[in-house]
Amino acid sequence: MTLSLFRARSTVVWVVLVVATLVSWAVGSEHGTGSAIAIAVVVLGVAVFKVRYVGLDFMELRQAPLLLRGMFECYCVVLWCVLAGMYLWL
Amino acid sequence: MNQVTLRSVVGGDRSSAKPARHVPGEPGLWILLFGDMVVFGVFFGTFMYQRSLAPELFDASRQTLSLGIGLANTLILLTSSLFVVTAIRAIRSSQRLAARWLLVGALACGLAFVGLKVVEYTAKVHEGNTPNQNAFYLYYFILTGLHLFHVFIGIVVLVLLLTQAGKSDLSGTRMALVEGGACFWHLVDLLWIVLFPLLYLVS
Numbered sequence: 001m002t003l004s005l006f007r008a009r010s011t012v013v014w015v016v017l018v019v020a021t022l023v024s025w026a027v028g029s030e031h032g033t034g035s036a037i038a039i040a041v042v043v044l045g046v047a048v049f050k051v052r053y054v055g056l057d058f059m060e061l062r063q064a065p066l067l068l069r070g071m072f073e074c075y076c077v078v079l080w081c082v083l084a085g086m087y088l089w090l
Numbered sequence: 091m092n093q094v095t096l097r098s099v100v101g102g103d104r105s106s107a108k109p110a111r112h113v114p115g116e117p118g119l120w121i122l123l124f125g126d127m128v129v130f131g132v133f134f135g136t137f138m139y140q141r142s143l144a145p146e147l148f149d150a151s152r153q154t155l156s157l158g159i160g161l162a163n164t165l166i167l168l169t170s171s172l173f174v175v176t177a178i179r180a181i182r183s184s185q186r187l188a189a190r191w192l193l194v195g196a197l198a199c200g201l202a203f204v205g206l207k208v209v210e211y212t213a214k215v216h217e218g219n220t221p222n223q224n225a226f227y228l229y230y231f232i233l234t235g236l237h238l239f240h241v242f243i244g245i246v247v248l249v250l251l252l253t254q255a256g257k258s259d260l261s262g263t264r265m266a267l268v269e270g271g272a273c274f275w276h277l278v279d280l281l282w283i284v285l286f287p288l289l290y291l292v293s
Contacts, residue, residue: 039293040292059272064114
């Protein structure tokens with residue numbers, strides 16, 4: 001009964017988010033190789049990507065009125081720009 | 091047909107047609123949720139600014155954090171969110187027992203997060219890394235402390251959801267409160283998703 005409840009898009013999203021977390025951790029903790037700047041920007045980008053999917057599929061904003069969904073999408077874009085921008089240019 | 095089932099049919103869980111758009115939870119709650127997200131956004135920006143003033147110090151301090159605990163806590167919160175969103179689906183389909191077990195799972199995840207945070211804080215303090223140590227640790231304790239406060243509120247919210255999940259008939263208003271509570275828990279997850287790379291990973 002409970003297992004059938006997991007046959008849903010949110011479970012697929014959870015798998016994607018777990019994989020993204022592990023990739024982010026593997027890339028972020030391997031600072032000996034590659035550019036630290038590129039790694040940081042990728043890690044921050046993956047974080048915002050994960051935030052977006054938590055909002056759309058766990059908070060169910062994918063089916064929310066466009067204004068509410070649009071505000072959330074804008075938050076994600078602004079968050080990404082602020083974090084990556086401050087990292088790159090400060 | 092109970093009110094939740096009726097609501098789900100009228101409100102947009104029809105599988106054959108495109109679901110009608112619907113605000114998860116009470117609309118007013120979203121002012122609180124967005125407000126919280128903006129406030130934390132300002133904190134994230136402040137942290138990045140402070141980091142730019144002393145990048146070597148921040149990077150050296152970052153490397154003393156317990157990366158394994160940070161990673162485990164991220165996976166724990168993601169899993170708790172899956173339990174919560176699945177529990178909401180169970181409530182809508184009147185699978186009360188499944189909903190309760192899923193919320194118990196989410197609660198266990200929340201408590202595990204707190205337990206690991208206590209272990210991490212204790213280790214840091216024993217190592218001499220207190221808020222007085224430097225700017226990084228000051229922000230580390232402020233940001234993670236504020237987030238932990240949200241986790242505590244979230245755990246209380248999950249207990250309330252657990253009490254509602256057992257009821258056979260939820261009114262539209264109560265269902266909106268349940269959805270709102272679930273969204274608050276997802277907010278707790280969402281904030282940690284940014285905090286983890288910001289504090290533990292970005293060099």
